[in-house]
Amino acid sequence: SQQGEEDPQALSIQEGENATMNCSYKTSINNLQWYRQNSGRGLVHLILIRSNEREKHSGRLRVTLDTSKKSSSLLITASRAADTASYFCATDAGGSNYKLTFGKGTLLTVNP
Amino acid sequence: EAGVAQSPRYKIIEKRQSVAFWCNPISGHATLYWYQQILGQGPKLLIQFQNNGVVDDSQLPKDRFSAERLKGVDSTLKIQPAKLEDSAVYLCASYALGTEAFFGQGTRLTVV
Numbered sequence: 001s002q003q004g005e006e007d008p009q010a011l012s013i014q015e016g017e018n019a020t021m022n023c024s025y026k027t028s029i030n031n032l033q034w035y036r037q038n039s040g041r042g043l044v045h046l047i048l049i050r051s052n053e054r055e056k057h058s059g060r061l062r063v064t065l066d067t068s069k070k071s072s073s074l075l076i077t078a079s080r081a082a083d084t085a086s087y088f089c090a091t092d093a094g095g096s097n098y099k100l101t102f103g104k105g106t107l108l109t110v111n112p
Numbered sequence: 113e114a115g116v117a118q119s120p121r122y123k124i125i126e127k128r129q130s131v132a133f134w135c136n137p138i139s140g141h142a143t144l145y146w147y148q149q150i151l152g153q154g155p156k157l158l159i160q161f162q163n164n165g166v167v168d169d170s171q172l173p174k175d176r177f178s179a180e181r182l183k184g185v186d187s188t189l190k191i192q193p194a195k196l197e198d199s200a201v202y203l204c205a206s207y208a209l210g211t212e213a214f215f216g217q218g219t220r221l222t223v224v
Contacts, residue, residue, distance in 0.1 A: 035215075041218075042116075043205075043215040044215075045214070088154050088155070097162070100157070101157065102147075102154035102155045103154050104152075104154045105153075
């Protein structure tokens with residue numbers, strides 16, 4: 001079953017613009033992670049935010065987490081054509097097993 | 113650090129045939145996952161190993177799918193017999209406490 005739901009399903013922007021993707025989930029989590037997947041490739045880990053954190057930055061990435069609304073957002077600033085990819089949120093519910101449950105993803109297209 | 117290795121990268125088989133995928137996780141990673149990713153969807157967990165024991169196989173179609181992780185290192189995932197709806201990318205990932213999950217490049221299976 002899918003835990004996270006990304007929104008929008010697809011996003012098309014121009015180079016230099018900011019891109020915002022959202023993720024909603026259903027059950028309590030230990031942490032939430034964002035992954036990127038280029039066409040035909042494996043998943044690359046971008047950033048992890050723990051349930052007791054509200055915001056995290058990594059380079060041009062900014063992630064927020066609102067546990068009261070069970071939602072997270074990923075902001076990519078000053079986008080580049082190379083950022084074109086699918087972006088997935090994945091949640092870890094905690095417990096003794098580290099189990100990642102993925103959403104359906106957002107397809108981001110950055111036009112040169 | 114070497115990443116997660118998977119083989120083959122691509123496989124085309126006829127329905128009702130059998131197929132096997134191989135995964136070599138990052139050295140020292142106790143947890144290994146197999147995910148199925150159908151085109152346009154997020155990865156779905158098929159099975160999770162902790163060392164050589166199964167901790168979650170609730171979404172593995174056990175009538176046709178099997179997986180093993182002998183000696184707690186390499187793993188194989190088998191499908192027998194394959195159906196058209198098994199066409200997907202099969203992703204292997206490994207994890208160690210204190211890190212994030214690392215994914216291999218995946219095996220793209222086409223069943224015709």
